[in-house]
Amino acid sequence: MDAAKNPDLHLYDIDAASFAAGGRTILSPLTMTLAPGRFYGLVGPNGSGKSTLLKLLARQQDPAQGSIRFSGRPLETFGTRDFARSVAYMPQFTPPAEGMNVRELASLGRFPWHGALGRFSADDEDKVTRALKQTSLTALADRMVDSLSGGERQRAWLAMMLAQDARCLLLDEPTSALDLAHQVEILALVRQLSRERGIAVIAVLHDINMAASFCDELIALRQGRIVARGTPDRILDPAVLDSIYGLAMGITRHPQTGAPISYVL
Amino acid sequence: MLFWGAMALLAALLFGQRVGQQWSATHPGQTLDIDRVILVYGLLPRAAVALLAGAALGLSGLLLQRILRNPLAEPSTLGISAGAQLALALATLYAPALVEHSSAGVAFAGGTAAVALILALTWRRGLEPVSVVLAGMMVALTANAAGAALILANGDYLFSLFIWGGGSLVQQGWDSAIAIGWRLAIGFCAAIVLLRPLAILGLDDVSARGLGLSLNASRFLLIALAVWLATTVVAEVGIIGFVGLAAPVLATLSGARSLKQKLIAAPLIGAVLLWLTDGLVQLVAGEGGERVPTGAATALLGGPLLLWLLPRLRLFEWPSLQESRSAPRRAAHPWRRIALLGLLGILASVVALSLGQGLDGWSFASGDLLADLVAWRLPRVVVAAACGGMLAAAGVVIQRVTSNPLASPEVLGIGAGAGAGLAAVLLLAGIAGLGWQLAGSSLGALLALIVILAIGARGNLGPERLLFAGIAMNALCSAILAAVISLGNAQSYRLLGWLTGSTIQATGLEASIAVIGLVVITVPLLLAARWLEILSFGPSTALALGLPVRPVRNTLILIAALASALASQFVGPLSFVGLIAPHLARMIGLDRARAQLAGAIILGTLLMVISDWLSRMIVFPYQLPVGLFASLLGGVYLTFLLGRGVHRHG
Numbered sequence: 001m002d003a004a005k006n007p008d009l010h011l012y013d014i015d016a017a018s019f020a021a022g023g024r025t026i027l028s029p030l031t032m033t034l035a036p037g038r039f040y041g042l043v044g045p046n047g048s049g050k051s052t053l054l055k056l057l058a059r060q061q062d063p064a065q066g067s068i069r070f071s072g073r074p075l076e077t078f079g080t081r082d083f084a085r086s087v088a089y090m091p092q093f094t095p096p097a098e099g100m101n102v103r104e105l106a107s108l109g110r111f112p113w114h115g116a117l118g119r120f121s122a123d124d125e126d127k128v129t130r131a132l133k134q135t136s137l138t139a140l141a142d143r144m145v146d147s148l149s150g151g152e153r154q155r156a157w158l159a160m161m162l163a164q165d166a167r168c169l170l171l172d173e174p175t176s177a178l179d180l181a182h183q184v185e186i187l188a189l190v191r192q193l194s195r196e197r198g199i200a201v202i203a204v205l206h207d208i209n210m211a212a213s214f215c216d217e218l219i220a221l222r223q224g225r226i227v228a229r230g231t232p233d234r235i236l237d238p239a240v241l242d243s244i245y246g247l248a249m250g251i252t253r254h255p256q257t258g259a260p261i262s263y264v265l
Numbered sequence: 266m267l268f269w270g271a272m273a274l275l276a277a278l279l280f281g282q283r284v285g286q287q288w289s290a291t292h293p294g295q296t297l298d299i300d301r302v303i304l305v306y307g308l309l310p311r312a313a314v315a316l317l318a319g320a321a322l323g324l325s326g327l328l329l330q331r332i333l334r335n336p337l338a339e340p341s342t343l344g345i346s347a348g349a350q351l352a353l354a355l356a357t358l359y360a361p362a363l364v365e366h367s368s369a370g371v372a373f374a375g376g377t378a379a380v381a382l383i384l385a386l387t388w389r390r391g392l393e394p395v396s397v398v399l400a401g402m403m404v405a406l407t408a409n410a411a412g413a414a415l416i417l418a419n420g421d422y423l424f425s426l427f428i429w430g431g432g433s434l435v436q437q438g439w440d441s442a443i444a445i446g447w448r449l450a451i452g453f454c455a456a457i458v459l460l461r462p463l464a465i466l467g468l469d470d471v472s473a474r475g476l477g478l479s480l481n482a483s484r485f486l487l488i489a490l491a492v493w494l495a496t497t498v499v500a501e502v503g504i505i506g507f508v509g510l511a512a513p514v515l516a517t518l519s520g521a522r523s524l525k526q527k528l529i530a531a532p533l534i535g536a537v538l539l540w541l542t543d544g545l546v547q548l549v550a551g552e553g554g555e556r557v558p559t560g561a562a563t564a565l566l567g568g569p570l571l572l573w574l575l576p577r578l579r580l581f582e583w584p585s586l587q588e589s590r591s592a593p594r595r596a597a598h599p600w601r602r603i604a605l606l607g608l609l610g611i612l613a614s615v616v617a618l619s620l621g622q623g624l625d626g627w628s629f630a631s632g633d634l635l636a637d638l639v640a641w642r643l644p645r646v647v648v649a650a651a652c653g654g655m656l657a658a659a660g661v662v663i664q665r666v667t668s669n670p671l672a673s674p675e676v677l678g679i680g681a682g683a684g685a686g687l688a689a690v691l692l693l694a695g696i697a698g699l700g701w702q703l704a705g706s707s708l709g710a711l712l713a714l715i716v717i718l719a720i721g722a723r724g725n726l727g728p729e730r731l732l733f734a735g736i737a738m739n740a741l742c743s744a745i746l747a748a749v750i751s752l753g754n755a756q757s758y759r760l761l762g763w764l765t766g767s768t769i770q771a772t773g774l775e776a777s778i779a780v781i782g783l784v785v786i787t788v789p790l791l792l793a794a795r796w797l798e799i800l801s802f803g804p805s806t807a808l809a810l811g812l813p814v815r816p817v818r819n820t821l822i823l824i825a826a827l828a829s830a831l832a833s834q835f836v837g838p839l840s841f842v843g844l845i846a847p848h849l850a851r852m853i854g855l856d857r858a859r860a861q862l863a864g865a866i867i868l869g870t871l872l873m874v875i876s877d878w879l880s881r882m883i884v885f886p887y888q889l890p891v892g893l894f895a896s897l898l899g900g901v902y903l904t905f906l907l908g909r910g911v912h913r914h915g
Contacts, residue, residue, distance in 0.1 A: 060805055084811025091809070095668070095802045099595065099856025108799060112811035116795050144595075164810070 010072065011036040011168060011200050012057060017066035019052050026052050028224045029066055036167065039194045040202045041215035043235075045245055048221040050204045051092065051172055057202060058089035058170045071167075084112035088161035092172040092204075094153070097145035102156045105145050106131050109163030131162035134193060151182030155189070162193065169194075171203040175210070183207075187214040209261055212236050220244045236260035273537045279544030280312050306438050313442040315434055315543040315559070316536040318501070319508050321449045321494045323535020324456065326509025327516070327527060328491040332466050332484055335394035337571075337733055339509035340376075340495035341740065343397070344404030346506070348379025349499040351408040354415050369444065372500035376492045379404050384488075395732055399671065402736055403841075403899075406675075409743070410837070410893045413764045417890075434502055434543050434559045441501040449532075452494045456528055459487060464524050505560040506740055507567025508535050542566060561748040568741025572720055572734060596854030603860065606867045610650075613871055617646050617878040644776040649877040649891055650870040651779035652832035653842050657869025658787050659828040660843030661850075661862050662821050665801040667718075671732055673844035674710075674829035675899075678738030680838030682713025683830040685742040687763060688749040691756040699775070703834055710830035713738050714822055766837020766892015775835060782831045786824055787866055794859035796821065801858075837892030841899025842869045848902075872898065 012034040019027040027049045034040060042050040055061045056068060059075050068075045070086065078086075088109075097105050109131065110124040132138050135155045140148065145156055154174060161169055171190070175183040191214050194201045205211040211218055212232035220228040220235060228240045235241075241249040241262055248265040326339040340346045352375025356364045363371055382404055387396040436442070456463070462483040498505060512535035513527065521530040543559045596602045618639055619630045630638050660673045674680050686709020690701050717734050746764065750757045790797075796817050799807045804814045829843065850864035876895040881888050 058809060060808060080808070080813040081811035084809065089805075089809035091805045095806055097802070099851070099861075100798075104857070108810060111795060111799060116793055 010034075011070070013069040013072070014057075015067050015069070017056060017063040017068050019049075019056060019061065020064045026224055027056070027063075030224075030226060031066075032219075032226065032229070034200065034202065036200050037194070037198045038200055038216045039191055039214065040200070041211035041218045042202065042204045042221065043206075043208050043211050043218055043244070044221035044227075047223075049224040050221055052224075053221065054089075054170050054172050054202065054204050058087060059083055060089065081112045081115065084164065084166070086166055087168045087170060088164040088166040089170040090157055090161060090172060090174060092176065094157050097156075099144075101142050101144050102137055102148070102159070103128065103132065103141040105156050106137075106159040106163045109160040109165075112164060127165055128159075128163045131159040134162060134196070135159040135189065149182075150178050151185055154178065154182070154186055158186075158189065158193075162197075166199065168200040168202070171201065173204050173206060176206060183210060190214070208236070208241070212262075213259055222246075233260060236262050272541055276537055276541040276544050279548055280540070282548075307436060310436040310439045310442050311434050311543070312540065313439070314436055314445065314502060315540045317442055317445040317449055318434075318498045318505060319512075319536040319539030320532035321445055321452065321498050321535075322505060322509040322539070323512030323516075323531040323533070324449070324452060324528070325491040325494040325498075326535070327513040327531040328456065328463070328487055328494075329509070330513050331463055331524070332487050332491070333392055333394070333397060334466075335392075335397055336514065337394065337398050337510065337736070338401075339507075340491075340499075341405065341504060341506040342510060342736060343383060343401040344379040344408060345376040345492055345495050346499050346504040347405040347408035347412075348377075348382075349373070349375040349496040350504055351375055351412050352378070353500065354412050358415065358419060369497050369500040372496040373493055376496035376499070377489070379408070380488060380492055395671070398736060399676070399732065402676070402739065403896075406739075407893075407896050410765050410890070410896060413761050414890055414893055417758075417761055417765060444501055445497055448494060448497045452490055453528075453532070455490055456487075459483065459490075460524065460528070463487060503558065503560055505539065506564040506744065507571070508539050508563055511535075511567050511570055512538060539563065558748065561744045564740050564744030565748075568737050568744065571737040571740075572716070594854055595856050596860075599855050599857065599860040599864075602853060602855065603863050603867065606864060606871070610867050610871045610874070613874050613878075614646060614650065617874050618642050620878075621882070644773050645771040645891075646874060646877060647776040648771040648779045648835050649873040651776075651783040652836045653846070653869035653871070653873025653895075654783045654866040655779075655786055655828040655832040655869075656836075656843040656873075657846035657865040658790055658862065659825040659832070660845075660869075661847045661858075661865050662790065662797065662825040662828075663843070664847050665797045665858065666818055666821055666825075667731060668801055668803055669731055670848070671844070672735070673841070673847075674825065674833070675838065675841050675843055676732060676739075677714065677717050677735035678742055679710045679714050679717075679826060679829045680833040681739045681742035681746070683707070683710040683833045684760070684763060684838050685709045685745040686712070686830070687834070688746055688756075688760055691759060692749055699778075703778075703831065706834050707827055707830040709742075710833070711823065711826040713742065714826045718822065762890075763834075763837055764892075765890035766833075766835075766895070771835065779831070779835060782828070783866075786828045786831075787862075790821075790824060791859060791862060793821075794857075794862060797862070798858040836873065836895070837890070841896050841902070842872050845899055845902045846872060 010033050012032075014030055014032050014034075016029040016031050017027070018025065018029040030053070042053060044050050052061070056063050059078070062076075070078070070083075075083070106128045107120070107124070110120065110127060114120060114124060129138075132141055135158050137152070137155055137159055140152060140156075145153060148156060154177075158174075169190070174190070175186055178186060187210060190201055190203065193199065203211075203215070205215070208218075212235065215232065218228075218230065218232055218235045219226060220240070222244055227243050228235055235244075236251055238249055238251060241247070241251075249262050250265050251260050251262055253259070254261055322340065329338040329340070329343065330336055332338075349372035352371050353364065353368060356371045379401075383397060383400045384392070386400045387393065466484060466487070495509065513531045515534050515538075516527050516530035519530070519534070521527045539559070542563050546559050546562045619635055621628065621630065621638070621642075656674060659679075663672045663674060663677065663679075664670055683706035686705040686707070687702055689709065690705030694701060717731070717738055720734050746760060750760050750764075796812065799810055799812050800814070800818065800821070802810075804818075807817075808814050846865040846869040847861060849868050850861045853864065855861045855864040873891070873895060876898055877891045880891045880894040883889060883894075
């Protein structure tokens with residue numbers, strides 16, 4: 001990958017980072033680099049350490065050993081707000097945004113920039129308006145977040161992350177609570193935003209076919225180790241899928257696009 | 266099994282040592298041997314009462330927990346004991362013949378009234394555990410405050426009642442042991458007979474009805490049985506907390522699986538627990554130590570036990586709490602509404618200062634009379650208002666930091682913690698100045714809050730468990746208070762006054778302290794409203810938005826603890842303003858953090874000014890303590906809240 005050859009293109013450098021909880025190793029020492037502007041999908045069976053890896057990248061948890069650098073700087077050297085200006089993270093279960101409308105939720109994305117006491121400037125206002133526009137929420141801006149459908153609510157949280165103006169979005173199963181149509185809608189939106197704004201996205205995704213059709217690159221984990229990494233075409237291969245899921249799977253082609261689709265044998 | 270054998274052996278050893286001491290002092294052959302009398306009519310019945318009362322409470326707790334499917338139900342958390350005690354105090358004052366005739370009957374009536382009230386309050390919520398325990402706590406606190414007010418009004422006459430209220434096992438004969446003994450026997454037999462309905466009642470309603478059980482009849486019968494057992498103990502020896510809670514849980518933890526095993530194990534464990542505690546109390550206290558009531562000691566041991574148990578308890582999942590009620594409509598112009606509230610507050614203060622009842626009926630004071638009256642009334646109105654504002658601010662902060670709409674300084678035991686701190690200072694320093702008292706209560710409040718939140722963070726407690734932790738904290742601190750109050754000296758009266766929340770003696774100095782406190786505490790909070798807003802999303806989203814969660818949360822907690830300590834210093838621990846005011850603010854459409862905070866503070870002052878005024882007017886020319894009054898108002902609101910279904914944002 002070209003990121004490995006050109007140090008300017010490093011977004012994340014993960015050097016032998018591991019994580020353990022309660023005496024159990026959740027993530028074995030793991031080394032890899034991630035490039036800016038790409039859409040990465042983290043896939044693998046339950047308990048493979050996908051979410052944990054994402055939390056380490058988001059600084060929600062500290063690695064037990066090893067180190068992680070973001071654009072060349074060790075994570076621990078970032079201030080909290082400083083880091084939030086570069087990296088936005090969405091947990092698997094977004095909390096209820098009680099008593100808040102869509103615009104107010106998106107405006108909270110400006111917190112890392114203006115802080116607790118700073119003024120909400122015209123620039124902040126512009127960023128929020130743009131984020132709402134890019135997530136097609138302008139018409140819903142005055143609706144209460146709690147009254148929205150699941151897909152709309154997820155878009156509102158995305159708008160908040162866009163308003164944060166970060167270079168990297170970390171999404172933990174952003175589609176897990178959505179029906180098929182909204183899954184496609186959200187992932188297509190994320191891919192589009194990544195292209196338009198040139199921001200990197202690292203998303204934990206459950207559905208391997210869905211991940212393959214939207215991501216630039218898939219990283220597959222099993223039992224806390226990376227077992228495969230590559231373009232969707234390389235991952236969607238019977239032998240590779242067997243190594244990820246321990247399950248005999250076959251590959252067919254999409255009748256129209258020709259993209260690979262996996263199925264259980 | 267082995268463990269309990271060892272515990273029983275330890276208790277027996279303690280007992281044996283006491284008996285041995287006493288025995289060696291007796292003089293065989295002498296007919297009038299005082300030491301022999303102490304042995305036969307003091308020590309032996311005391312042990313018997315400890316065993317029997319412990320068993321009765323264990324059985325009562327097991328029944329209640331099973332029927333209500335609530336692992337935290339027991340006579341003291343449901344307010345049964347407090348209700349019985351209040352009934353006894355009232356009867357002692359106003360119908361002494363009744364107490365003479367049957368103290369157990371009076372206690373039973375009080376306990377039944379408390380349970381009936383709680384069941385009525387929570388019936389519509391399907392007796393959901395959190396509501397039941399919350400209602401129980403409210404009933405217990407209010408009954409305690411009313412009892413304290415009675416004692417204050419009647420002086421020494423009732424003070425012995427309070428000592429007894431702490432659960433003193435001192436005996437002068439076999440009467441109590443016999444009274445508890447035969448009721449325990451009847452209760453146990455009845456429980457065995459009702460074993461099958463009891464087993465079915467542990468299932469959910471639909472399955473129970475599907476099995477052909479007349480739910481309510483058997484439920485009420487068994488509840489009455491449990492209340493009867495518990496109130497007998499109250500009538501004979503006073504309130505003994507936590508045995509009824511701990512015995513069934515410990516029985517389960519020590520491997521009693523079937524209901525029949527539990528029915529045998531829980532009373533046995535209860536008996537051993539109380540016997541052991543009593544033995545320890547006698548050992549620690551030595552000869553002159555009958556002053557620390559055993560009931561207070563059980564709470565001292567049981568409180569930490571409950572806190573330790575909480576993360577390990579398996580709670581029934583009650584879906585009713587999860588469903589969200591439609592949010593109240595947001596105000597179009599929140600600040601206009603707040604300004605209106607402010608005007609209302611000023612108006613209420615003016616009325617509270619000028620309108621009053623005199624010898625010749627109601628009148629508005631004006632001119633010189635007003636100037637005279639204001640000198641008397643102003644300090645207490647100002648103190649009440651400022652404390653209301655501080656409690657409301659603390660309530661908003663705590664509800665938002667814990668993402669728990671039912672959390673508040675009162676519910677989480679922070680007010681009671683302040684009381685324990687105050688008690689410690691008074692105990693150590695005798696008559697301490699206001700500064701030391703404030704330092705003590707602040708430290709106590711802070712410690713209580715830190716312990717609660719540390720437990721919450723470690724066990725990853727949901728909103729319900731956090732409340733249970735608060736209830737344990739409340740009981741623990743109340744036990745410390747009861748122990749200190751039962752010393753019966755000058756400090757006791759200070760603490761009793763504090764418990765009822767009296768602003769009667771408020772001075773100008775106190776008023777200025779309260780106002781300064783209000784300003785110092787609320788201004789930074791209003792500025793930091795963005796923190797509150799983001800924190801209510803929970804720590805991980807807050808961190809992702811760049812909020813340094815830990816320092817911010819600690820700062821806010823410190824502020825909330827200070828505010829509640831300062832406020833409870835003047836108006837007592839139980840006003841419930843901190844719980845209500847944030848809800849009211851939300852209900853009138855103030856939902857953003859800053860607007861909610863401002864609205865809640867004004868509402869808090871308004872509530873307290875009204876409470877203060879009512880407490881002066883209702884039984885004119887006498888005055889009721891304002892804290893007691895505010896807690897009654899709070900109780901009414903809480904009832905309303907529980908009846909509608911709880912709104913949560915966590």
